[in-house]
Amino acid sequence: xxxxxxxxxxxxxxxxxxxxxxxxxxxxxxxxxxxxxxxxxxxxxxxxxxxxxxxxxxxxxxxxxxxxxxxxxxxxxxxxxxxxxxxxxxxxxxxxxxxxxxxxxxxxxxxxxxxxxxxxxxxxxxxxxxxxxxxxxxxxxxxxxxxxxxxxxxxxxxxxxxxxxxxxxxxxxxxxxxxxxxxxxxxxxxxxxxxxxxxxxxxxxxxxxxxxxxxxxxxxxxxxxxxxxxxxxxxxxxxxxxxxxxxxxxxxxxxxxxxxxxxxxxxxxxxxxxxxxxxxxxxxxxxxxxxxxxxxxxxxxxxxxxxxxxxxxxxxxxxxxxxxxxxxxxxxxxxxxxxxxxxxxxxxxxxxxxxxxxxxxxxxxxxxxxxxxxxxxxxxxxxxxxxxxxxxxxxxxxxxxxxxxxxxxxxxxxxxxxxxxxxxxxxxxxxxxxxxxxxxxxxxxxxxxxxxxxxxxxxxxxxxxxxxxxxxxxxxxxxxxxxxxxxxxxxxxxxxxxxxxxxxxxxxxxxxxxxxxxxxxxxxxxxxxxxxxxxx
Amino acid sequence: xxxxxxxxxxxxxxxxxxxxxxxxxxxxxxxxxxxxxxxxxxxxxxxxxxxxxxxxxxxxxxxxxxxxxxxxxxxxxxxxxxxxxxxxxxxxxxxxxxxxxxxxxxxxxxxxxxxxxxxxxxxxxxxx
Numbered sequence: 203x204x205x206x207x208x209x210x211x212x213x214x215x216x217x218x219x220x221x222x223x224x225x226x227x228x229x230x231x232x233x234x235x236x237x238x239x240x241x242x243x244x245x246x247x248x249x250x251x252x253x254x255x256x257x258x259x260x261x262x263x264x265x266x267x268x269x270x271x272x273x274x275x276x277x278x279x280x281x282x283x284x285x286x287x288x289x290x291x292x293x294x295x296x297x298x299x300x301x302x303x304x305x306x307x308x309x310x311x312x313x314x315x316x317x318x319x320x321x322x323x324x325x326x327x328x329x330x331x332x333x334x335x336x337x338x339x340x341x342x343x344x345x346x347x348x349x350x351x352x353x354x355x356x357x358x359x360x361x362x363x364x365x366x367x368x369x370x371x372x373x374x375x376x377x378x379x380x381x382x383x384x385x386x387x388x389x390x391x392x393x394x395x396x397x398x399x400x401x402x403x404x405x406x407x408x409x410x411x412x413x414x415x416x417x418x419x420x421x422x423x424x425x426x427x428x429x430x431x432x433x434x435x436x437x438x439x440x441x442x443x444x445x446x447x448x449x450x451x452x453x454x455x456x457x458x459x460x461x462x463x464x465x466x467x468x469x470x471x472x473x474x475x476x477x478x479x480x481x482x483x484x485x486x487x488x489x490x491x492x493x494x495x496x497x498x499x500x501x502x503x504x505x506x507x508x509x510x511x512x513x514x515x516x517x518x519x520x521x522x523x524x525x526x527x528x529x530x531x532x533x534x535x536x537x538x539x540x541x542x543x544x545x546x547x548x549x550x551x552x553x554x555x556x557x558x559x560x561x562x563x564x565x566x567x568x569x570x571x572x573x574x575x576x577x578x579x580x581x582x583x584x585x586x587x588x589x590x591x592x593x594x595x596x597x598x599x600x601x602x603x604x605x606x607x608x609x610x611x612x613x614x615x616x617x618x619x620x621x622x623x624x625x626x627x628x629x630x631x632x633x634x635x636x637x638x639x640x641x642x643x644x645x646x647x648x649x650x651x652x653x654x655x656x657x658x659x660x661x662x663x664x665x666x667x668x669x670x671x672x673x674x675x676x677x678x679x680x681x682x683x684x685x686x687x688x689x690x691x692x693x694x695x696x697x698x699x700x701x702x703x704x705x706x707x708x709x710x711x712x713x714x715x716x717x718x719x720x721x722x723x724x725x726x727x728x729x730x731x732x733x734x735x736x737x738x
Numbered sequence: 739x740x741x742x743x744x745x746x747x748x749x750x751x752x753x754x755x756x757x758x759x760x761x762x763x764x765x766x767x768x769x770x771x772x773x774x775x776x777x778x779x780x781x782x783x784x785x786x787x788x789x790x791x792x793x794x795x796x797x798x799x800x801x802x803x804x805x806x807x808x809x810x811x812x813x814x815x816x817x818x819x820x821x822x823x824x825x826x827x828x829x830x831x832x833x834x835x836x837x838x839x840x841x842x843x844x845x846x847x848x849x850x851x852x853x854x855x856x857x858x859x860x861x862x863x864x865x866x
Contacts, residue, residue: 520826523825524756524846525756526846526847527760527825527847528754528760529760529847530848530849531757531760531761531764531847532763533850534767534850535760535764535766535767535850536763537850538764538767549763549767556760556763560756563756
C-alpha cells in the first residue's frame with residue numbers, strides 16, 4: 203500500500219529527478235515507443251524497405267552539430283539540477299550527456315568524406331567504434347545513474363562542493379572521451395574489420411558493434427524499469443529503447459551508410475538526444491508556472507491574514523475605546539465637581555468610583571480577548587501519537603466501514619511522545635482521514651487508507667495519511683490549502699487551511715504528495731517532547 | 739437628576755451603559771438635567787422629546803442609528819441642537835445627507851470640556 207518513498211521531503215516535489223511522471227507523460231512515452239517500433243517495422247519489412255536515398259555528405263556535419271548542441275544543453279541543465287539536489291546519480295547522468303556531446307567531435311572528424319575526401323583522421327573502423335563508444339558509454343552512464351539513485355541519503359548525496367563535483371566529473375568525462383578517441387583513431391589497424399569500405403558494414407558489425415550496444419542499453423532499460431520512479435527515469439527508458447531500435451536499423455535491412463535505415467537511425471538518434479532536453483525544458487517551465495502560482499497564493503494568504511489581523515485589531519480597539527471614553531469623561535466630571543468655589547466632594551468621590559469600575563471593565567475585556575485567542579493553543583500536553591491515530595480512526599470507523607475501506611496502520615516503533623494540543627491535532631488527523639474517505643468513496647476498489655508515523659529529522663516525527671483515491675489534480679495542487687477552496691459540492695473549504703494553521707501553530711508543516719500508484723499522501727510534522735522522553 | 743439650576747434638559751442616547759453614565763455625571767457637573775436613553779426608539783417612544791433642549795447621540799447603534807435618529811428628531815424639532823459622537827472615526831467619512839441640520843461631531847474618547855462647550859454653544863443659538 204505504502205510506497206517505500208511515500209515519505210518524501212516536500213521541497214523535492216519541485217525537482218525533476220524526483221518528480222513522479224504524470225499519467226499523460228506515461229501515455230506519451232508509450233506512444234513514442236510504439237511509434238518508433240512502427241517506423242522500424244515499416245523500414246525493415248514494410249513499404250520503405252526497398253527505397254534508396256542519395257548520399258549527402260553534408261548531412262553528417264549538420265547532424266553532428268545539432269546533436270552536440272542538444273546533448274550539451276541537456277548536460278548543463280542536469281548539472282544545474284545536481285547543484286540543487288546534490289545527488290550523485292544526477293551528477294552521473296549529467297556527465298553521461300556531456301560524454302555523448304564530446305564524443306561527437308572525434309566521431310565527426312573520423313567520418314569518411316564528411317569534411318574532406320577520405321578519413322580526416324583514423325581509419326575505416328574508427329567511425330563505427332566511436333559510435334559504439336558513444337552508445338555503449340552512455341548506456342553505462344544510465345546504468346550507473348539507475349543504481350545510484352536509490353541509495354540511502356548518506357551515500358546518495360555528493361559530500362563535496364558543487365563546483366568540485368562538476369569539475370571532477372567533467373574532467374573524468376573528458377579523459378574518457380580522449381581515451382576512447384585515442385583507441386578508436388590510433389588503434390584503427392588493430393580493430394576488427396566491421397566496415398568493408400566507407401559505406402558498407404561487414405558481417406562482423408552485429409557482433410562487435412551491435413551486440414554490445416544492444417546488451418548494455420537493454421540492461422539499462424531493465425535496471426531503470428525496476429527502479430523507475432521519476433520523470434527522468436521514464437524518458438531515459440524511452441532513450442534506451444530508441445538505442446535498441448538504432449542498433450537494429452543500422453544493420454537491417456541494409457548494412458550500409460546513407461540507406462533509409464541509416465538516415466532513420468540519425469533521425470532517431472537526434473530524437474533520443476533531444477527527448478530528455480524537451481522534457482526538461484517543458485518541466486522547467488511548468489514548474490516555474492507552478493512556483494509562481496504558489497508564490498502568488500502565499501502572498502494572497504499573507505494579505506488575507508493581515509486583513510484579518512486588521513479587523514481583529516479594529517474590534518479590540520473599539521471594545522477598549524468605550525470604557526476609556528467613559529473614564530476620561532467621568533474624570534472631567536470629577537474635576538469639575540472639585541474645581542468649584544464650594545467643591546462637591548460626594549459627587550467627585552462618585553466619579554472616582556466610576557472611573558475605577560470602568561478601569562476594571564477594560565481589564566476584564568483584555569482578559570476575555572486573550573482567553574479567546576490563546577487558551578486553547580496553550581493547553582499542550584505530551585502524548586503517544588499511536589493513541590491519537592487509533593482514536594481518530596475509531597471516530598471515523600462507521601464511515602470507513604460504510605465505504606468498505608481497508609485500514610492499514612504502521613505505528614512507528616519506539617517513537618518518542620509528541621507535544622501539542624491533543625484535541626486540535628486529533629481534529630487535524632480526523633479531517634485528513636475524512637477527506638481521504640471522500641476521495642476514495644468516489645472511486646472503485648481498491649480502497650485502502652494507510653496511516654503511519656515515523657521519526658523525521660532528529661527531533662520531529664512525521665505522520666502520513668495515504669489513500670488510493672482520486673488523487674489531487676495538478677490544477678488543484680496550488681490551491682487546496684486556500685481557505686475557500688473545495689472540490690466537494692457540500693464542502694465549506696475551511697478544512698485543509700485550518701489543518702495547516704493548526705499544524706503551523708505547533709511549529710510543524712503540513713503538505714501532500716501523490717501516492718503510488720494512485721491517490722494522495724498528506725503528511726505533517728510535529729515536535730517530540732524532547733530527548734529526555736525518548737524512551738516513552 | 740437632581741436640581742436643575744440651569745433649566746436646560748440634555749438627552750443622551752447610546753447603547754453603551756458606561757458611556758451613558760459618564761456623560762450623565764459630566765453633564766450634571768455642568769448643572770444640566772439629564773435624560774438617558776439606550777436607543778433612539780426609546781427616546782422617541784418616551785414622549786419626552788418636546789422637553790429636551792439639546793440631544794447627544796451615538797452614531798453606531800443597533801437598530802436605528804444616530805443619523806436616522808437625527809433626521810427624525812430634526813423633522814419634529816427643527817433647530818434643536820444635536821451633537822453626534824462615534825467610536826469609529828471612519829464613520830464621519832460616510833456622512834449621509836442630514837436634511838438641513840448641522841450637528842457637531844465628536845470622536846471617542848473626547849475632551850469633556852469641549853463637549854460641554856459644544857452643548858452650551860448649541861443652547862445659546864437662536865431657536866429656529
